[in-house]
Amino acid sequence: MAIDRQQDMGQTRWNESAEGGVSGRAIVVGLCLALLVIVWNTHVEYIAHTARMNITHFPIALFVPYVVLTLSNAVLRRFGVSWALTSTELLSALAMGLVGAAVPAYGLTSYFLGMIAIPYYQATPENQWANYFHQFLPEWLVPSNEGGAMQYLFEGLPSRDMPIPWGVWQSPEGTGPCPQVPPPALQAACTKCISDSRNTSSLTSLSSG
Numbered sequence: 001m002a003i004d005r006q007q008d009m010g011q012t013r014w015n016e017s018a019e020g021g022v023s024g025r026a027i028v029v030g031l032c033l034a035l036l037v038i039v040w041n042t043h044v045e046y047i048a049h050t051a052r053m054n055i056t057h058f059p060i061a062l063f064v065p066y067v068v069l070t071l072s073n074a075v076l077r078r079f080g081v082s083w084a085l086t087s088t089e090l091l092s093a094l095a096m097g098l099v100g101a102a103v104p105a106y107g108l109t110s111y112f113l114g115m116i117a118i119p120y121y122q123a124t125p126e127n128q129w130a131n132y133f134h135q136f137l138p139e140w141l142v143p144s145n146e147g148g149a150m151q152y153l154f155e156g157l158p159s160r161d162m163p164i165p166w167g168v169w170q171s172p173e174g175t176g177p178c179p180q181v182p183p184p185a186l187q188a189a190c191t192k193c194i195s196d197s198r199n200t201s202s203l204t205s206l207s208s209g
Contacts (some may be wrong), residue, residue, distance in 0.1 A: 026089035033069070033093050034100025035060045043106045052106055059099055059101035064096060113153075120145035144168040 008130035041053045041061040062086035069090070076084035085093075103109060119137060143149070147170040157164070 021088065022092045023089055026085070026092040028071070028094070029085065029089065030096030032067060033062070033097040036065055037097055037101045038104045040102070041104045053099045054104065056107050061099075062094075062097045062101045066097060069093070092132040116142050117150045117153055120150040 044051050044053055053059060073085045119129060119134065119142065146168050147165060149165045
């Protein structure tokens with residue numbers, strides 16, 4: 001009888017959660033979780049240089065706070081706290097956290113920024129990229145290289161007193177920003193991508209020689 005009662009209570013809670021849908025507090029918790037993942041991951045990889053926390057199948061930067069959240073919520077439900085999160089709300093927060101974990105560092109940001117900035121940064125008189133395909137780059141997608149801004153993105157500003165050229169990330173029509181506006185901390189990401197590519201090219205040349 002006790003087992004049947006527990007099963008009925010569990011089924012009732014599940015039905016209530018399913019019927020409730022996504023609540024406002026679930027969205028708030030999910031946004032906080034995603035923000036924590038993004039800030040923590042960016043700091044650890046580009047400032048502390050200690051780990052890559054979103055390169056695993058289940059990002060560690062999300063796994064740790066989500067485990068803390070679920071365990072804390074289980075304790076609240078154990079004591080019958082009325083404002084404890086439901087299963088649907090926890091899953092909603094998890095989904096938002098997974099989306100947030102796919103953005104920083106070795107998710108979207110590093111590769112995307114490098115792809116749209118490389119055509120100007122890697123252009124040289126030898127490869128003649130400026131003559132061959134710069135004219136075909138869509139202005140709404142690729143940031144401007146005005147004042148050598150792409151070099152500053154990868155190598156840093158020549159002086160701390162120099163302002164960050166945010167204007168190159170604004171669309172020419174003035175309708176809004178380009179697809180991605182890079183925070184200063186993400187400049188290190190692009191620098192690392194270029195460094196890795198150059199090291200790979202050097203090793204390839206040595207091995208072929």
